[in-house]
Amino acid sequence: MIPRKVAVIGAGDIGVGWAALCASAGWPVAIFDLNPGTMERASIEVERRTRALVALDRAPESIVERGLTELVRAQFLSEAVQDADWIIEAIHEDVGAKQKILVGIEQQAGDDALISSSSSGLPPTEIFGRMRRLDRCLVTHPLSPPELIPLVEVVPEDRTSAASMNRAVEYLRSLGRFPIVLKKSIPGYVVGRVSAAVWRECIDLVLRGVISVDELDRAVSLGPAIGWAAAGPHLTYHLAAGEGGIRSFTQHLLASFESWWQQLAHWAQLDPEEQRALIQSIERAYKGKVEFLREARDRRLSAILKGLEQARAPSGSESG
Ligand SMILES: NC(=O)c1ccc[n+]([C@@H]2O[C@H](COP(=O)([O-])OP(=O)(O)OC[C@H]3O[C@@H](n4cnc5c(N)ncnc54)[C@H](O)[C@@H]3O)[C@@H](O)[C@H]2O)c1
Numbered sequence: 001m002i003p004r005k006v007a008v009i010g011a012g013d014i015g016v017g018w019a020a021l022c023a024s025a026g027w028p029v030a031i032f033d034l035n036p037g038t039m040e041r042a043s044i045e046v047e048r049r050t051r052a053l054v055a056l057d058r059a060p061e062s063i064v065e066r067g068l069t070e071l072v073r074a075q076f077l078s079e080a081v082q083d084a085d086w087i088i089e090a091i092h093e094d095v096g097a098k099q100k101i102l103v104g105i106e107q108q109a110g111d112d113a114l115i116s117s118s119s120s121g122l123p124p125t126e127i128f129g130r131m132r133r134l135d136r137c138l139v140t141h142p143l144s145p146p147e148l149i150p151l152v153e154v155v156p157e158d159r160t161s162a163a164s165m166n167r168a169v170e171y172l173r174s175l176g177r178f179p180i181v182l183k184k185s186i187p188g189y190v191v192g193r194v195s196a197a198v199w200r201e202c203i204d205l206v207l208r209g210v211i212s213v214d215e216l217d218r219a220v221s222l223g224p225a226i227g228w229a230a231a232g233p234h235l236t237y238h239l240a241a242g243e244g245g246i247r248s249f250t251q252h253l254l255a256s257f258e259s260w261w262q263q264l265a266h267w268a269q270l271d272p273e274e275q276r277a278l279i280q281s282i283e284r285a286y287k288g289k290v291e292f293l294r295e296a297r298d299r300r301l302s303a304i305l306k307g308l309e310q311a312r313a314p315s316g317s318e319s320g
Helices: 013-024 036-055 061-069 077-081 095-108 162-174 191-207 213-221 224-230 233-238 242-263 272-285 290-311
Strands: 006-009 029-032 086-089 114-117 137-142 151-156 178-181
Touching (some): 006 077, 013 029, 013 036, 013 061, 013 137, 029 036, 029 077, 036 061, 077 095, 086 095, 095 114, 137 162, 151 162, 162 178, 191 272, 213 224, 224 290, 233 242
Parallel strands (some): 006 029, 006 086, 086 114, 114 137
Antiparallel strands (some): 137 151
């Protein structure tokens, strides 16, 4: 299922990523941002990030160029939203600002348009709280950068129709994404909660002087994360104890995990001094190399994705 036109509202990192992803599929996209300076930068960034997908072998050049000729840099919200089948809200994570722009979107949108928010974890009942029609509203939470990482969390509002859920899933699949549908909303959704839990422990280990920032990053990206890229945490442990599977794993190792769980960081706030120390450590570790590191990260990401795609069984019988 392919929309006739997609509107992306908000042209920060995520809006630009959505626009690049849709343009790379040859879909007509209109992008709009309230800030004219951001619009100017975004216009260049969408082209750069869409064409980067060709260089990374993630999209064919002819389709990308077709998508880019149809890219509209809208001057007004109404221009962006007009005739769009799918409207993606991607403004900053502020529930009041989202409510306000969504009311504006609803007023301008066609009756059949699907409306999704890119929120990282706000409850859909709050995001869409001021709208009249909720059957066509839902969250499609991407990961950064959205044009590369295929997972998208789809989170319904209580009144989202099954048809709208199916349509969002179909659109995302047509874009080569892996939509994961949550059965119910929870703050932070699934990805945010798992990421927040792991990141808290990572911060703690750095602030307690156990390991440096770059060694910690390597410990995760070449350790559990590479295993999780091939199989999720449950399947990883089910496969980690021979024939006995998870039963044997829990017999041998659950007690160790329980003793670590008792000692894991459980704070819920970083005080200003800790924030300063964390920021300084991260900036020192990656000083002056951010653009180079971003390109290197994108090359590695596309290589991992290609490897996973090639290794996936055609029957789709594998899981994890
Ligand atoms: N950055 C991430 O890693 C990430 C990942 C997944 C989801 N998200 C979510 O995606 C959304 C966007 O995140 P981001 O990092 O791109 O934010 P951002 O702050 O970089 O960009 C938001 C953009 O929206 C524009 N904007 C604000 N109000 C507007 C309005 N009323 N109309 C039009 N444009 C408006 C701003 O000018 C800005 O350019 C947030 O909800 C965020 O939580 C972020």
